[in-house]
Amino acid sequence: MSQDTDVLVLGGAGVDTIVYVPELPLPYADSYMIDSGIRTRAGQTGDFVAVGLSALGLRTHHLDTLGDDPEGELVRALHRDKGIPLTAVPQPAGTKRAVNLVGPDGRRLSLYDTSRSHPDDRLPEPTVRALAEASRHVHVSLTHPCAHALPVLRETGVPLSTDLHDWDGENPYHEPFALAADVVFLSATALTDPERTMRRIAERGRAEVVVATAGAEGAHLLTDGELTRIPAVPPPTPVVDSNGAGDAFAAAFLFGRLSGEPPRRCALYGAVAGAHACTVPSTQTDVIGREELLKRVAEAEN
Template sequence: MSRDIDVLVLGGAGVDTIVYVPRLPLPYADSYMIDSGIRTRAGQTGDFVAVGLAALGLRTHHLDLLGDDPEGDLVRALHRDHGIGLTTVPQPAGTRRAVNLVGPDGRRLSLYDTSRTRDDDRLPEDTVRALAARARHVHVCITQPCAQALPLLREAGVTVSTDLHDWDGENPYHEPFAHDADVVFLSAAGLGDPEPAMRRIAARGRARIVVATAGAEGAHLLADGELTGIPAVAPPAPVVDSNGAGDAFAAAFLHGLLHGEPPARCARQGAIAGAHACTVPSTRTAAIGRAELLARAAGAQSAPPVP
């Protein structure tokens, strides 16, 4: 079978309601007037990664559970509008949704509706196998029920990446993802010094590359046993929202990796895409294009890694 999918994305489809608030944490009050409006749009972590990959010219397909509801219709429309293949599995509990409170500095607080997942949710094994056989690479989101698909991906012999997001280094839920992926992304926000957790991931699992993103401080790259600091990139416009920055980083990193770039260069491209994402309001779903990414990366070639 031909590999007609560059990246298969598993999980992470859903809808967010965006509320711009005057500050975070939000002090208690009986009510707040939201002049900027309250908007609902498709786009959670898997959607953002898929949109980012497709914007960079990679043939992308997304598999997840979706409800037969207005939120599911928004997700389907997003993929249709961006030319992304989508295979859906019926979810009687409904499509995932969340509320994101976004502060003036772009930080966010997310409230996830966990009633829209069930412990016995599953992605059909035959569907996972068939799509994995067509894919060059699979990016697995940590949403339920993607952990159950990891052994099937190993059987398929396809490379795997995942994003642990704000893992604290201890929560056992994340361990199957951390230990069964070739490339592991995570946020340094909850780790203090991220190096011990990064090295544990590499030692206990299959990861040959571990990347901890650190926002305005750049990122930490562990590859071939060597830890390298990746400088932050100045955003091309004012920062309005950090939502989706990590997903943009992952998409651009994978774009570089699938084009044969060394890990440090992939990480620099990730930093460029993440900085771009911070300039896009949460009410929109947009991603940096390939030409712009490569042009900015060429301009940043002279910036050396931080030892």
């Protein structure tokens, strides 16, 4: 079958309502005045990965469930504006949504509305198979429909990646994703021993590469049994928001991998893209482009 798509992104479509707060954790008060405004925009993890991949020149397709509601229309509009093909499976419960509280230092607290997604949600198997077989790579989000799609995806033989986000290394929901993917991303935030968790993923699953991002401390890269620390790249302008940094890292890493770059250079791509994302307010979807990424990577290597 002709591979018309570089990366199929599965899941993670939705909207976020962004609220900039004076501090995190937010002390109890009857009310807060939000002078910066409260804004709702399309863009959850799958959307950001898809937008990041497309901005880097990769042919990207996004598949997920969406409701027939205003939130769903925001997601559809984002994909139309960015020129990213979207296959939307009807979701009677509505489009996934969340509220992100963002502090002055860029840290965030996300509140997810779980009523818009259910454990028995499914993506049509023929659709998943057809889109995967037409792709060079599939990136799988953690959202509910995607777990059920993993067996079909593995049958296609298409390489997989996933992002476990702030997995604690124990929650059983994340394990099928961790063990099915060839490339595994996760945050070191909730890990007491990142190396131990990374090696367990590689030993028990199929992962050729495991990357644990650690914010300003850089990232840990495990490949061929060797653990390497990837230094953080200084952001080009002040940090305003960490939302989307992990998605940007994953998109740029996959761009490098699909371009034939070795894992360490792929991780540098990710570090540069993640640093850029931290300079962009959550209310925007301004991701780094291919030319700018390669320019900053060259500067970081010199």
